[in-house]
Amino acid sequence: MIERPPSHPAVPAPRIGVLLVNLGTPDAPEPGPVRRYLREFLSDRRVVEIPSLLWQPILRGIILNTRPKKSAHAYAQVWTDEGSPLAAITRRQAGALQAALGDDVRVSWAMRYGAPAIGGAIDELVGEGCRRILIAPLYPQYCAATTATVVDAVGAHLARLRWQPTLRFLPPYHDDPAYIAALAASVEAGVAALDFAPDTLVASFHGMPERTLHLGDPYHCQCVKSARLLSEAIGRPVEIAFQSRFGRAKWLEPATDALLERLGREGRRVAIFAPGFSADCLETLEELAIRGKEQFEAACGRDFAYLGCLNDTPPGMAMLEALVRRELAGWH
Ligand SMILES: C=CC1=C(C)c2cc3[nH]c(cc4nc(cc5[nH]c(cc1n2)c(C)c5CCC(=O)O)C(CCC(=O)O)=C4C)c(C)c3C=C
Numbered sequence: 001m002i003e004r005p006p007s008h009p010a011v012p013a014p015r016i017g018v019l020l021v022n023l024g025t026p027d028a029p030e031p032g033p034v035r036r037y038l039r040e041f042l043s044d045r046r047v048v049e050i051p052s053l054l055w056q057p058i059l060r061g062i063i064l065n066t067r068p069k070k071s072a073h074a075y076a077q078v079w080t081d082e083g084s085p086l087a088a089i090t091r092r093q094a095g096a097l098q099a100a101l102g103d104d105v106r107v108s109w110a111m112r113y114g115a116p117a118i119g120g121a122i123d124e125l126v127g128e129g130c131r132r133i134l135i136a137p138l139y140p141q142y143c144a145a146t147t148a149t150v151v152d153a154v155g156a157h158l159a160r161l162r163w164q165p166t167l168r169f170l171p172p173y174h175d176d177p178a179y180i181a182a183l184a185a186s187v188e189a190g191v192a193a194l195d196f197a198p199d200t201l202v203a204s205f206h207g208m209p210e211r212t213l214h215l216g217d218p219y220h221c222q223c224v225k226s227a228r229l230l231s232e233a234i235g236r237p238v239e240i241a242f243q244s245r246f247g248r249a250k251w252l253e254p255a256t257d258a259l260l261e262r263l264g265r266e267g268r269r270v271a272i273f274a275p276g277f278s279a280d281c282l283e284t285l286e287e288l289a290i291r292g293k294e295q296f297e298a299a300c301g302r303d304f305a306y307l308g309c310l311n312d313t314p315p316g317m318a319m320l321e322a323l324v325r326r327e328l329a330g331w332h
């Protein structure tokens with residue numbers, strides 16, 4: 001008799017697993033956990049493309065001694081009873097997708113940095129009998145700093161397995177009709193619920209060093225295309241901007257904060273949203289909804305609204321289900 005290794009399922013019912021992956025977030029809105037999270041995230045050489053010999057002394061000597069306290073304060077302003085918004089929403093998305101897909105599929109979720117880790121989530125799915133796993137990085141626009149790092153982490157984990165599951169990856173969906181339709185429905189409903197009529201819609205994407213565009217990263221072009229398709233779908237102009245600048249290098253422009261100041265000065269009525277984020281997080285709830293509003297109002301702007309991400313809303317879940325089902329169809 002051949003003994004079954006403990007990591008192999010006792011009941012060989014081959015199932016399909018789906019693993020939703022988002023960026024990652026600290027375990028608590030306190031300097032210690034934020035420091036641990038930032039150390040892992042900012043040590044990824046796809047995120048900060050500066051040679052380690054130069055970057056690690058700056059990271060460990062300066063950034064990890066100053067930023068955690070400031071960032072922890074920002075996290076504390078958006079933290080919920082269920083924890084970090086990014087983790088709480090990703091968990092809810094996984095739950096809703098599980099309910100939509102039924103028992104033949106096992107849906108789980110993980111964070112690229114911090115917890116729950118990708119490796120542990122893959123092991124759990126395999127342990128539940130999933131020999132085929134769809135990895136879904138929840139980034140509509142491809143970027144080496146986000147999408148590619150998920151593939152790196154999955155590959156690094158599989159390098160340690162004897163019996164690897166078979167994988168698929170959800171492609172970037174920046175121009176997918178299901179994504180554009182979900183965004184259009186969400187923005188239109190958000191605008192309709194406001195107590196003022198915005199004359200300017202701003203799509204704010206996470207920024208990247210401009211250099212990455214010249215090096216061939218498709219991120220910038222995919223952001224521009226998403227915004228254009230959304231604008232066509234809702235039949236009105238959408239201004240594009242890039243937020244969350246980090247460090248001294250030149251980042252993609254226009255910068256969201258500078259744009260909001262100008263729109264405030266011009267007395268525009270603004271609704272801003274973040275189509276590149278599949279879940280609300282620090283960068284949307286604190287940077288846009290709180291600080292963006294302050295910047296706009298400091299420039300004498302009056303009417304400002306932040307419209308939430310797709311999250312686990314009905315249009316957001318309809319989109320995720322459609323994208324995932326299309327990939328799974330290749331396995332049936
Ligand atoms: C060089 C630094 C950074 C790059 C490049 C970068 C790219 C990038 N990030 C996201 C999505 C998210 N980033 C988030 C937080 C965050 N991002 C950076 C830096 C870079 N991001 C930092 C230092 C932080 C932490 C918070 C802070 O200290 O300001 C988050 C939110 C996480 C959360 O816990 O809520 C997301 C999501 C994308 C999509 C992207 C490139 C396209």
Ligand SMILES: [Fe+2]
Nearest residue numbers: 023206244283
């Ligand atoms: Fe970021």
Ligand SMILES: [Fe+2]
Nearest residue numbers: 244282283287
């Ligand atoms: Fe930020």
